[in-house]
Amino acid sequence: MRIAACIALLTAVASTALAAEIPQAERRSGYSFMSPDTKAMQDEDTANPGMLFVLDGEALWQRKAGTANKACADCHSDARISMKGVAAHYPAFEKALGKPVDLEARINLCRTNHQQASPFAYESHELLALTAYVAQQSRGMPIATGDDPKLAPFVEKGHALFMQRQGQLNLGCTNCHDDSWDKKLAGSAITQGQPTGYPLYRLEWQSLGSLQRRLRACITGIRAQAYDYGKPELVELELYLMTRARGMPVETPAVRP
């Protein structure tokens, strides 16, 4: 018992000592760890496969849907103006639900409440395309998630999840993304796990994918039970990651290896 308590104490002390948040000046996007070829793919819109999704998203923005027979554009007009900077503040607190929602969930709330249409499935082409189109309107703008004080308890929960060791490999996100981001896991750069580019085109997926998809991959990687899409824990992790990335520019649609 005594030994167990000692170990617990030591672990607590050590983890607070190690887990200093990455200072503003040292925050680095996954982009900066990539090869010149992959960087070029992200930089040039004509080479960036994510742009095809953005174009589809633009078309969906204009398309009438649901029993309300309304398009996103009927309420929000020109996304280039109305959606500018929006993604840089997500996840945001949703009063009606009393909890934060990410951009995908916000789009689906508009579908059900305002268009009276069925929500898009997670990772469906439509939801990824619309999310990428909305987020692209914030490209280059600094991430500013977390200003709303009502978010504070949820940021704290996300932070706790980020620190917690879990899974058969008994690792926490912090072990890799705070303590080891200058290192390599087998062949891959570990990176700081910054959420700046989502949804993004991952060469390994051969598709656009959401931040939740990436988080589920890391959780499965440590052999823990992945949360289902849309679960509060994933949104809280997204929220914490976005506050951890404050000040970094939005890159959507980014490209990653």
Next chain:
Amino acid sequence: MARLALATLLAAALFAACAPAGAEELRPYTVVGDAIPQPLTGTKGDVVRGRTLIVERSSTCILCHSGPFPEQAFQGDLAPNLTGSGSRWSEGQLRLRLVDAAQLNAVTIMPSYYRVDGLTRVGASWRGKPILSAEQIEDILAYLVTLRN
């Protein structure tokens, strides 16, 4: 009869859910100082199988470690190079390191390969099982002790 069988099954399932998952599968071992001097199995480990296993993705070793594996393009650098492990440590010391490195360093990132308790939210396909079997650990150990420089 059928009811009884069902009840027994249910009880067994409940018991499995409540008991420290899979604990009964693990073989007992004794830690002496910073080592587990006795093998986990009755038979000696196999060097060749150990070499094969250590570079397999599923064993996870070279996600973090590098070592004398020139044919492996992708090795990690989160942990010490395994070259010379057999000169630095005795077989018993290496055994405890593999079985439960956290007993030596409470904050290590090296997973405990032969432990099922004290873990959080283990995924369904891995729950109640150690990362490696006792035989696999002995095979890897047989190989590690040959790494002398």
